[in-house]
Amino acid sequence: MNKIDIRHVEVVQYISPLREGGSLPAIVKADDDFLYVLKFRGAGQGKKALIAEFIGGEIARTIGLHVPELVFMNLDDSFSKTEPDEEIQDLLKFSVGLNLGLHYLSSAITFDPLASDIDSMTASKILLMDSIISNIDRTAKNTNLLVWNKEVWVIDNGASFYFHHNWQTWENHLTRTFPLIKDHVLLEFAKNLKEAAIIITDKLTDQKIQEIISLIPEDWLENESDPFSPDEIRAAYITYLQAKLSMIDKLVKEAEDAR
Template identity: 70%
Template sequence: MSNIEVRTVDVVQYLKPLREGGSLPAIVEADDEFLYVLKFRGAGQGKKALIAELIGGLLAKAIGLNVPEVVFMNLDDSFSKTEPDEEIQDLLKFSVGLNLGLHFLSGAITYDPLVSEADSYSASKVVLLDSLINNIDRTAKNTNLLNWNRELWLIDHGASLYFHHNWKNWRDYLPRTFPNVKDHVLLAKANHLPEASLDIREAIDKAKITEIISVIPEEWLTEEDMELTPGEKRSAYQEFLNAKLDKIDVLAKEALDAK
């Protein structure tokens, strides 16, 4: 039984699309009267992007980084019937069921590497988190970071764990490191990588990884042309993350060398 609780809410109002996101997420209101950024299961990368978002967010929270609350969001079929925009209509139609939402941080500002603040210890943790989950999408071009209430917040981990787009050869990714760290937007500020790696090792162990993986909804692990069963996929996510965690010192050195 997992100690990690992810709430489930119902979408009650579709407010507006966020067109700067390639997968066309939207701001919605839920039945708890809060606003969320809704990530759709019917978008380009489908349920795999939601799994990466969920795992990335829960790992970030476990190591003490700021992430908006992650929730499961039920979407019914009524929204597609009243949406005039055909593209959005299709997205809503293919996303009926369980989706993922992130609490909307009202008034947050997109992180700008030239002017925004990020303390060195947090920067070091973010760099190592992204090395662990192979997040290729935290560059100066697209930071996926926000400044809110004078703090750094992490959003959008959907491009992480890209090994799951290739189940046939997923084990090939186990021994790999993360050369893309050289392009990380926070690398220049990450001056505490060895200390941060110790911190992460204390915060996350195999039991915590198992706990996080157990939270993935079963329906997100099923596909029509399945090469692996849902249980085998859970085991694969666990094995991948444990392999990366075992290499955290190597990943920290790779990031240091890239600096």
């Protein structure tokens, strides 16, 4: 099984904000001369959104979905000093340090369930993955999917793992299914759920889960308001994912019933 290799790059140019995103991500250029969509640690949901984005993206890649390359992006304090827009200036100021970037897919278009094509297996994998990671934000209103080179690409997993916004009650989520799957944009297309479940459980081994979680930057896991240490938080993510995979048959049935 291929080892995950996440590159580190430096932001060298802030190009433009993406104002359709609630957290005000931006297109930036890095020192490798590529463009990225930068997700900021200083945005509304903070570092936890970056963690969710990272785990969700690497899980999607592991199970064979198309995901833009994820990189760790270092942002220095020079950008906020030259930014005239006060809102963006504050965002840049609070985001100095390690952020998350997604390789920018130039000329990609937003997936439209009424006009875009998607095969049943891809739809089934995405839908089941979103059940596993409790992604509340892949609806017809906001698909968080792109079409690029005639293929569907998974982006924006930052609303996943919402239990981590309250660590006091996280264990209550271990045995829950995901009723919100009824609102998933791909529900009607996902007709290979049982086959997708086999692929997911085969690819997403305990070893692979531990590898993904081990790559979360340490300082993303450090929050004064959290009652747990970084190691305890890593263990919680692993336990959560293992619990969801152990009940994947229930998640399949829930989605089939919803459809």
